[in-house]
Amino acid sequence: MREREVGRGESMFALMRAVIAGVPRGKVITYGQVAEKAGFPKAARQAVWSLRDAKGLPWHRVVAAGGRIALPGEKGLDQRLRLEMEGVTFRGGRVRMDAHEWKGKAR
DNA sequence: TCCGTGACGCGAT
DNA sequence: CATCGCGCCACGG
Numbered sequence: 001m002r003e004r005e006v007g008r009g010e011s012m013f014a015l016m017r018a019v020i021a022g023v024p025r026g027k028v029i030t031y032g033q034v035a036e037k038a039g040f041p042k043a044a045r046q047a048v049w050s051l052r053d054a055k056g057l058p059w060h061r062v063v064a065a066g067g068r069i070a071l072p073g074e075k076g077l078d079q080r081l082r083l084e085m086e087g088v089t090f091r092g093g094r095v096r097m098d099a100h101e102w103k104g105k106a107r
Numbered sequence: 108t109c110c111g112t113g114a115c116g117c118g119a120t
Numbered sequence: 121c122a123t124c125g126c127g128c129c130a131c132g133g
Contacts, residue, residue, distance in 0.1 A: 012130085031115055035129095042128050044115040049130070051114065062114080070114040079114090112131090120124080 015039060016050040023061045026087045027102040028095050030065050037104070061086075061102075067095030 015038035023029050029037075034047040051059045060082040064070035067090075071079050080090070088100050 035115090040129085042116090043130085045113065045129060046115095048114050059114090064114075065116055072114075075114080109133105111133090113129105115128090117127095118125095120122105 012038065012040060012043070012046060013050040013053065016047050017053075017057055020047075020050065020057050020059070020062060022105075023058055023102045025058075026100065028061045028063050028067070028083065028088060028097070028100050029102040030063055030067075030097075031070070032065055033102075034062060063095055067097040067100075069093070069095075 016034050019034050019037045020029070031044040031047040032041075034050075035041060035043040038047075040046065047062065051057065051062060060079040063079075069076045069079055083095065084090070089096050
C-alpha cells in the first residue's frame with residue numbers, strides 16, 4: 001500500500017485518465033502536470049499514451065508545456081478550435097496558461 | 108534482449 | 121524567441 005503500487009502500467013494510465021477527466025470545461029492542463037498529478041512527475045510521455053486510448057476523455061484540454069499545441073496537422077487545429085469553443089483564449093498560438101491552467105480542484 | 112519511437116520537458120546555445 | 125540536444129518512460133518489432 002504505497003504510492004508505487006503500479007507494477008504494470010495499467011493503473012498508471014487509469015490514474016492519468018482520471019486526472020484528464022477531471023479537467024473542467026474552459027481549463028487546460030499540460031502533459032507534465034497530468035503525469036505529476038497521477039504520481040509520475042517524469043512520465044509526461046506516458047500521458048500521451050493515455051490519450052492515445054482517449055475514448056471519451058477531454059483530450060483537447062491537454063496541451064504541451066507553456067500552453068503549446070503539440071498535436072501536429074489538422075488535429076492540432078481541431079484541438080485549438082474545440083478549446084476556443086469552451087472559452088479558452090490564445091496568444092500567439094499558445095493557450096494563455098496564466099488564465100486557463102488547471103491547478104487542481106481549487107477552482 | 109536490444110533498438111527505435113513518441114500529441115514531452117527543460118536547459119543551453 | 122527559435123533550435124538543438126539530452127533525459128524520462130513504456131511499448132512494439
